[in-house]
Amino acid sequence: MTMEADGLYEGVYERLRKELSILGAHLPVERKSLRHLLGEERPHVICNDGTAHHFKRRELEYLAGILGAEGADGLLLPILIELTTSSGEASVACSGGAELKAIERILGMKPAVRGGKIILYRPQVAALRKVLRTSTQYSISPEAFKTG
Amino acid sequence: MSQQRLIRVRPTKIELIRLKRRLSLARRVHGIVKDRLLILTMEFLQVAKENIELREELVEKMEGAYRALGLALGYHGSEQLDRECLVTGRDLKISASTKNVMGVRCPMLEVEGLRRRAAERGYSLFDTSAHLDEAAGLFEESLEIMVELGELKKTLDLLGLEIARTKRVTNALEHILIPRIMASIKYLQMKFEEREREEKVRLKRLKIVLSRR
Numbered sequence: 001m002t003m004e005a006d007g008l009y010e011g012v013y014e015r016l017r018k019e020l021s022i023l024g025a026h027l028p029v030e031r032k033s034l035r036h037l038l039g040e041e042r043p044h045v046i047c048n049d050g051t052a053h054h055f056k057r058r059e060l061e062y063l064a065g066i067l068g069a070e071g072a073d074g075l076l077l078p079i080l081i082e083l084t085t086s087s088g089e090a091s092v093a094c095s096g097g098a099e100l101k102a103i104e105r106i107l108g109m110k111p112a113v114r115g116g117k118i119i120l121y122r123p124q125v126a127a128l129r130k131v132l133r134t135s136t137q138y139s140i141s142p143e144a145f146k147t148g
Numbered sequence: 149m150s151q152q153r154l155i156r157v158r159p160t161k162i163e164l165i166r167l168k169r170r171l172s173l174a175r176r177v178h179g180i181v182k183d184r185l186l187i188l189t190m191e192f193l194q195v196a197k198e199n200i201e202l203r204e205e206l207v208e209k210m211e212g213a214y215r216a217l218g219l220a221l222g223y224h225g226s227e228q229l230d231r232e233c234l235v236t237g238r239d240l241k242i243s244a245s246t247k248n249v250m251g252v253r254c255p256m257l258e259v260e261g262l263r264r265r266a267a268e269r270g271y272s273l274f275d276t277s278a279h280l281d282e283a284a285g286l287f288e289e290s291l292e293i294m295v296e297l298g299e300l301k302k303t304l305d306l307l308g309l310e311i312a313r314t315k316r317v318t319n320a321l322e323h324i325l326i327p328r329i330m331a332s333i334k335y336l337q338m339k340f341e342e343r344e345r346e347e348k349v350r351l352k353r354l355k356i357v358l359s360r361r
Binding site for chain 1: 170173174177180181183184187190191194198243245246247248249250251252253256258317321325
């Protein structure tokens with residue numbers, strides 16, 4: 001049995017705390033409506049770490065084509081896909097009907113809605129990400145933070 | 149036989165509580181980092197799949213473009229084709245920005261106004277055949293795919309690096325840090341039990357000595 005000084009581990013714990021801070025770094029400080037983004041020359045949002053996340057205009061125009069003028073106000077981008085890795089499910093918070101309408105059109109089927117959230121399965125998430133690579137963002141479910 | 153390493157701490161209850169807190173933090177981080185690794189891997193596989201599909205599309209487009217160019221070359225001759233192509237040159241506007249995928253900053257490239265109609269390309273439509281139009285159109289599409297492929301390739305590299313780094317963190321937590329903290333907690337608990345036993349024995353002996361008097 002060999003013993004190592006406790007001080008050696010201080011850096012390790014610091015790194016662990018840093019790992020936790022990385023998790024929310026890519027999330028936007030404030031989401032913007034589709035209409036607002038379409039009006040920007042280089043559509044982007046600012047992330048928690050201060051970097052910019054740009055959107056592809058092609059995707060925005062595609063979404064605007066699906067939702068029309070009214071829907072463009074109601075859809076906040078990026079769409080946050082909250083992943084629960086344990087169950088293999090993902091969910092998208094559905095504040096208005098815009099998210100549901102867009103996802104329904106992209107997937108070609110009506111996804112399940114439970115408790116104000118659109119429930120997606122992994123293949124559906126992959127299909128959604130393929131079309132909306134910059135307009136969607138992953139986030140880890142807050143449940144993961146609770147387990148100790 | 150591997151030797152169990154421990155964290156050297158003073159054998160006090162405070163240290164035990166501190167170690168238990170650290171174990172809880174390490175376990176929580178391990179779970180979350182594993183989740184992140186899963187998402188990154190999912191994204192990596194998606195990008196890789198898309199990369200393969202785009203490559204196949206590019207090969208197909210380039211094949212068609214060169215076939216059409218060969219036909220145009222045979223139809224017009226190299227001199228006329230060179231002359232017509234002289235006026236088609238232009239600068240391309242590619243805007244480069246970044247997108248953030250689970251904390252990985254990936255490049256994003258967009259080409260503006262790459263595809264043109266035949267009349268906008270600049271060569272004479274009266275003196276050239278449809279083969280040249282077809283070749284030009286397919287080359288424009290190929291170029292668009294090439295830019296997209298470049299973006300995907302770099303994204304793939306960056307995601308790969310991040311996956312490797314996250315995997316190292318997960319492994320370090322799973323195989324080094326958590327077992328060491330657990331072993332240290334066990335060691336401290338054994339030490340406390342030992343102390344308790346010593347204390348009991350001491351008290352018993354004291355009782356015997358006192359009863360003899």
